[in-house]
Amino acid sequence: MATMTMIEAIRDALDVAMGRDDDVVVFGEDVGYFGGVFRCTQGLQAKYGKTRCFDTPINESGIVGTAIGMAAYGLRPCLEIQFADYVYPAYDQIVSEAARLRHRSNGDFTAPLTIRMPTGGGIFGGQTHSQSPEALFTHVAGLKTVVPSNPRDAKGLLLAAIEDDDPVIFLEPKRLYNGPFDGHHERAVTPWAGHPLAEVPAGYYSEPLGRAAIRRPGAAATVLAYGTMVHVALADVAARGIDAEVVDLRTLLPLDLDCIAASVRKTGRCVVVHEATLTSGFGAELAALVQEHCFFHLEAPVARVTGWDTPYPHAQEWDYFPGPARVGEALAAVLEI
Amino acid sequence: MAGETRLSLHVPEPEVRPGDTPDFSNVAIDRAGTIRRPEIDVVPEEIRDLAFSIIRVLNRDAEAVGPWSGLLDADELRDGLRHMMTLRAFDARMMLAQRQGKTSFYMQHLGEEAVACAFRKALAPGDMNFPTYRQAGLLIADDYPLVEMMNQIFSNERDPLKGRQLPIMYSSRAHGFFSISGNLATQFVQAVGWAMASAIKHDSKIAAAWIGDGSTAESDFHAGLVFASTYKAPVVLNIVNNQWAISTFQGIARGGAGTFAARGHGFAIPALRVDGNDYLAVHAVARWAVERARANLGPTLVEYVTYRAGAHSTSDDPTAYRPQTESDSWPLGDPVMRLKAHLIRIGAWSEERHAQAEAEIADTVVAAQREAERHGTLHAGGHPSPRDMFEGVYAEMPPHLRRQRQRAGY
Ligand SMILES: Cc1ncc(C[n+]2csc(CCOP(=O)(O)OP(=O)(O)O)c2C)c(N)n1
Ligand SMILES: [Mg+2]
Numbered sequence: 223m224a225t226m227t228m229i230e231a232i233r234d235a236l237d238v239a240m241g242r243d244d245d246v247v248v249f250g251e252d253v254g255y256f257g258g259v260f261r262c263t264q265g266l267q268a269k270y271g272k273t274r275c276f277d278t279p280i281n282e283s284g285i286v287g288t289a290i291g292m293a294a295y296g297l298r299p300c301l302e303i304q305f306a307d308y309v310y311p312a313y314d315q316i317v318s319e320a321a322r323l324r325h326r327s328n329g330d331f332t333a334p335l336t337i338r339m340p341t342g343g344g345i346f347g348g349q350t351h352s353q354s355p356e357a358l359f360t361h362v363a364g365l366k367t368v369v370p371s372n373p374r375d376a377k378g379l380l381l382a383a384i385e386d387d388d389p390v391i392f393l394e395p396k397r398l399y400n401g402p403f404d405g406h407h408e409r410a411v412t413p414w415a416g417h418p419l420a421e422v423p424a425g426y427y428s429e430p431l432g433r434a435a436i437r438r439p440g441a442a443a444t445v446l447a448y449g450t451m452v453h454v455a456l457a458d459v460a461a462r463g464i465d466a467e468v469v470d471l472r473t474l475l476p477l478d479l480d481c482i483a484a485s486v487r488k489t490g491r492c493v494v495v496h497e498a499t500l501t502s503g504f505g506a507e508l509a510a511l512v513q514e515h516c517f518f519h520l521e522a523p524v525a526r527v528t529g530w531d532t533p534y535p536h537a538q539e540w541d542y543f544p545g546p547a548r549v550g551e552a553l554a555a556v557l558e559i
Numbered sequence: 560m561a562g563e564t565r566l567s568l569h570v571p572e573p574e575v576r577p578g579d580t581p582d583f584s585n586v587a588i589d590r591a592g593t594i595r596r597p598e599i600d601v602v603p604e605e606i607r608d609l610a611f612s613i614i615r616v617l618n619r620d621a622e623a624v625g626p627w628s629g630l631l632d633a634d635e636l637r638d639g640l641r642h643m644m645t646l647r648a649f650d651a652r653m654m655l656a657q658r659q660g661k662t663s664f665y666m667q668h669l670g671e672e673a674v675a676c677a678f679r680k681a682l683a684p685g686d687m688n689f690p691t692y693r694q695a696g697l698l699i700a701d702d703y704p705l706v707e708m709m710n711q712i713f714s715n716e717r718d719p720l721k722g723r724q725l726p727i728m729y730s731s732r733a734h735g736f737f738s739i740s741g742n743l744a745t746q747f748v749q750a751v752g753w754a755m756a757s758a759i760k761h762d763s764k765i766a767a768a769w770i771g772d773g774s775t776a777e778s779d780f781h782a783g784l785v786f787a788s789t790y791k792a793p794v795v796l797n798i799v800n801n802q803w804a805i806s807t808f809q810g811i812a813r814g815g816a817g818t819f820a821a822r823g824h825g826f827a828i829p830a831l832r833v834d835g836n837d838y839l840a841v842h843a844v845a846r847w848a849v850e851r852a853r854a855n856l857g858p859t860l861v862e863y864v865t866y867r868a869g870a871h872s873t874s875d876d877p878t879a880y881r882p883q884t885e886s887d888s889w890p891l892g893d894p895v896m897r898l899k900a901h902l903i904r905i906g907a908w909s910e911e912r913h914a915q916a917e918a919e920i921a922d923t924v925v926a927a928q929r930e931a932e933r934h935g936t937l938h939a940g941g942h943p944s945p946r947d948m949f950e951g952v953y954a955e956m957p958p959h960l961r962r963q964r965q966r967a968g969y
Contacts, residue, residue, distance in 0.1 A: 255576070256806030256880045273568040277807045279776030279814070280743060308742060311778060346663035346937070348725030350741035501959065530963050532952050536663070537714035537722025537937065541945035541967065 226422040227414045228399045231373035232262045232338070235380040236300060238426050240270050243298060246384060248275045250285055250302030250338075259304060260340060260399060282312035286337065290320050293335040293389075300384050303339040306393060307353045312337075320389040321364030336383045336390045341369070342450050342497050343529075343543055344397030344407070348536035351396075354449075354498035354529070359391040360475045360507065366390045366431060367474040371398065371452040372419035375472055378429025386431060395449035403450055404457035405545035432476035436485070440467035443491035443556055446482060446508050448472065451495040451544065458546040464553055466493075474504055482508070483515040490521040491556045495549055500528040522559035525552040573808035577878060581888040586864075588834075588890055591618035592625025596843075599851040603829040610820035610830040613864055616839035621900035627843040633907035639680065639838050640898045640908070642700040643672035644916060647895060648924045649695070649705060650869075653712055656928070657873045661936035662712045662726045666692050670868030670886065673838040673894035674799055676700040678767070681845035682735060683853075685764045689737045689750035692727055693799065694769055701734045705924060709931035716941030717934040723948065744770055744777030747796070751786045754794035754852070765793040765852040773804020775819055776812040784860070788826035791857035795848040796828070798860065799835065801867035806880040823860035835865030836891040838898045864891065945969050 226234065239246045248263055248270075254277035257264025267275040278285050282303055289299035303309045309316075320333040343352035359367045368383055368390060370376040376394065383390035397403045401412045402419075414420035437456055442465040445455045452470045459466045467485050471477065486492045492512050494505040509524040527544045535542050574582050594614045597606050616628045623629070631639070650667035657665040668675075675696030682688070688697050698708065710717040712726040720730060730738035737753075740746055750768030757764045770780055775798055787794055798819045802809050813819060823830030829851075833844040841863060848859035866889040870877050902908030935941035946969040949960055956964070 251804075252806045254570075259805065259874070272570045272572070276570045277811050279812050280773045280804060280807075281776045281778060283778050284776070310742070348664075348728070348741070349723070350725060500963070530949065530967065531960055532948050533723065535723050535948040536725050537718070537943050538945045538948040542948060 223421045223423050225415050225420050226373045227401075227420070228370070228373045228376050228394065229260055229262050231377040231422050232380060232394065233264060233266070234422065235377040236263060236266055237269070239300065239381055239384045240266065240274060242426060245297045246274070247292065247297055247299050248301070249278050249299070251278055251280050251304045253277060253302050258302060260396065262338070263302065282308055282310075283315050286312040286315040286320065289335045290315060290323065290333050293333045294323065294331045298334055298384055300336040300338065303337060305351050306339040306341040306355050307350045309339055309355065313358070316359070316365070316389070317362050321362050324388065325364060332387060333389050334387045336380070336386075336392050338380070338392045338394060340396035340399075341393040342395040342397055343534055343539060344403055344450065346536060346539055349533045352534040354496065356393055356474055357498060357502060357504045360504055364388065366476065367393065368431060368472065369393045369395065369448040369474060370472060371395070371449055371470050372402065372417070373414055374419045374422050375429055375435075377422055378427055379431065379472065381426065382428040382431050385428065390431070393449070397450050398453070402453045405454035405543065406457065407540055407545075429472075431473045432478055434472055434478035434481040435470045436467060436481070437470050438466070438468040440465040441489055442466055443493060443553060444469060444485040444489045445493050445495060445549070445553070446471060447495040448474065449497070451497060454544070454546055455495055455549055458549045458553070461546065462550055462553070464557070466553060477511075479511060479515065482512065486512050486516040487519040490519050492516075492520070492524045493527060493549070493552045493556055494524060495527045495544060497529050497544060499531045500526060501531050503528055522556045525556050527552045571810040573810065573881070575882055575885070577880065577882055579882055581882045581885040583888060583890050586890060589613045589615060591615040592628070594625070594627070596626035596847070599847060599854060600856055601829065603827050606829055607824060610824060610832055610862075611817055613832050613834050614840050614844055615834040615837050616843060617837045617897050617901055621897065621904040623839050623901060627840055630843050630846060631839060633902070633905065635680070636838070636898065636902055637907065639676060639842070640895070640902060641916060641920065642676040642696065643838070643895050643898065644920050645705075645924070646672045646676065646696050646699050648920045649699065649708070652924050652928055653709070654873065656712070656936070660938060661932070662714070663937055664726045664873055665712065666727055666872045667869045668693055668696060670889070670893065671799065671801055671835065671865045672696055673841050673898070674835045674863045674865060677838045677841035678797065678845040680842055681849045682767065685735070686767065687735050687737055687750070687753050687764065688767045688769065689746040689753070690739060690769045691743075691771055691774070691799070692739055692741070693771065695727065695729070697736055698729060698731065698734055703731060703734045703736070705927035706930050709928055710934060713931055713936040714943065715931065715935030716943060717931070718943055721947035721951070722943030723951075743774040744779040748779045748783040748786060751783045751792045751794050754792040755786070755790050758790070758793055758855075763853060765795065765849060767795045767797060769797045769799065771804060772798060772800040772802065772809045772819055773807055773812045775822065784822065784826045784828060787858035788828050793852040793855065794858045795845070795852055796823075796858055796860045798862045799865065800862050801865045803867050803871070803877075803881070805871045805875060818862060820860060820862035828858050828860050830860040830862070832862045832864060834891055835863030836894040836897060838894060839901070866891065
């Protein structure tokens with residue numbers, strides 16, 4: 223097994239997918255010759271040719287719209303939106319078209335495409351390079367939404383997403399591209415090297431969509447997290463010596479409700495963490511499900527730790543980002559009740 | 560079926576890549592002074608050819624020639640030179656400041672200084688630009704304080720945008736500079752709306768829309784053209800073709816069309832193409848388009864042919880996708896050097912005065928930086944309050960946000 227960064231693991235997944243299946247095509251802004259602004263597609267054009275990996279005009283609606291046409295024809299497009307913050311021009315194509323094509327044509331046409339996009343904050347990217355729009359996709363019937371938290375999952379989940387027969391939104395937490403960021407921005411950057419989940423199997427494997435992973439077993443409380451916040455939660459739980467169970471959801475839709483419910487029934491306390499804004503965020507869905515499925519096991523109200531309901535700021539990044547201090551406070555509060 | 564054509568996908572490629580010898584022989588360049596200057600009320604069909612030529616004023620001998628020359632006096636030209644030199648010096652200091660960690664991000668204008676600097680001088684007070692991130696020349700040529708720009712770049716306690724926006728995404732209604740979004744092309748169509756409002760209110764103000772070559776691919780660009788065409792909006796639609804969109808060459812956005820200016824034809828919008836590195840030509844064409852808009856004759860599409868000599872941003876390294884020496888072979892030269900040579904040629908400037916101006920400008924920029932840094936830089940000294948992040952989301956803060964602000968401790 224090789225040690226990989228998240229970028230290398232994603233590139234490896236695309237390479238494997240393209241090598242196994244001629245119908246897999248990869249495209250987006252700057253993804254061809256250059257290999258993407260985060261270099262996730264580097265080398266793919268040289269290897270597979272410019273009709274299987276190419277640069278597109280800057281038109282997100284066009285990128286997704288053409289991908290839907292290709293997917294309906296029978297290809298398996300895996301496209302890149304340069305930043306999740308730039309997906310909105312494509313929202314109509316995703317919501318009104320890709321998500322509903324199967325249903326409205328009764329399976330006559332389908333849209334098996336994967337839309338990759340860097341998401342989340344932590345890089346001083348301001349309001350146009352930091353957003354976490356996952357709830358805008360989980361709210362839409364017909365879409366699947368995946369958020370990996372480490373290189374090994376990124377590769378396996380991306381391969382599963384490409385093979386999936388429905389449209390998949392694949393959100394890549396950009397602050398994790400080069401290391402397992404735990405929210406301690408004041409400390410030196412930790413690289414992926416040495417992290418067990420940076421050990422990535424060679425060749426083909428896939429990680430089924432819809433299965434959460436318990437990153438740290440515990441009995442005192444359950445932390446539900448995904449993407450960057452998994453590492454923030456793990457670091458905080460370790461630092462405070464709290465015996466919390468940290469669940470990495472990995473896929474938001476389909477969601478591993480069995481794993482979530484089993485954990486919360488065991489611990490009786492639950493903290494939900496995400497970077498996205500609070501109101502109508504995915505945390506609201508999680509809190510509602512926990513309430514529905516674990517009500518008689520709950521010892522405390524479900525707590526949410528999230529970004530504030532403001533546009534993602536530039537200078538105040540670390541006041542906005544739900545870092546270790548806020549996760550810890552929420553855990554302490556939930557444990558005290 | 561015998562003889563049936565097997566299809567293949569056409570994917571455009573630039574002429575050269577790293578390691579190749581730069582080649583701009585495909586860029587057809589008209590001789591300075593040779594392109595006619597139509598009346599502003601010309602019928603668009605009669606000037607379709609102007610979307611395929613390049614209007615130029617400064618010739619190889621640094622003389623101003625032809626029907627587009629003669630609009631600016633020596634004082635105005637020296638002002639223009641000073642603005643471009645200031646923008647260049649400002650960029651150099653801010654690039655350095657970014658490397659020193661005083662800001663997170665910067666985008667420079669190297670090689671494109673003439674476009675926004677000369678355009679600004681064709682506008683009147685009250686007109687509104689809807690700029691991209693590469694038009695700081697609009698502010699500098701309007702004497703917006705450099706310190707204010709730096710306060711924004713450093714996200715310090717005097718940042719007029721309170722630390723909320725990415726560096727260089729300025730906003731100044733007073734200086735006719737609409738708040739920059741960062742999402743490409745969205746504001747191109749908004750400029751058309753601003754211009755429509757001016758017409759609805761029988762005002763005399765006009766708008767200027769700005770977009771890069773790559774971003775013309777966005778749907779909002781085309782939306783801007785159709786609305787401008789339908790309502791004959793008083794707007795100048797500016798495309799800055801600097802040949803590159805990050806790593807993507809202009810052929811990907813242009814597709815099969817000969818030029819970006821030609822995009823106007825399907826909308827019956829008169830379209831001009833101009834040497835973007837020629838301060839005099841940019842200004843003359845801008846004046847023409849602005850006069851047209853103000854005379855209620857409708858929109859004009861202008862393509863400025865220039866070259867992005869620097870990296871896309873401080874996050875980019877262009878050696879990965881284009882020859883390192885490509886910038887030196889760009890046939891339209893350097894806008895600062897060309898205007899300087901012209902001023903010397905007409906006896907209004909000298910090497911000594913240029914050197915002196917360079918030193919003075921450097922001093923001005925350094926002094927502005929010193930002043931801005933007294934109020935902090937991104938990670939040191941005075942900074943906006945986290946409270947500022949909660950303010951201004953709504954005209955009046957709703958209760959849920961007030962609760963969040965209190966929970967955050969502000
Ligand atoms: C909607 C949207 N998509 C993608 C981006 C990412 N992006 C930022 S600048 C850029 C290239 C723009 O090129 P061009 O329009 O030619 O302007 P230039 O940078 O050359 O001035 C891209 C793709 C963005 N900011 N917004
Ligand atoms: Mg460009």
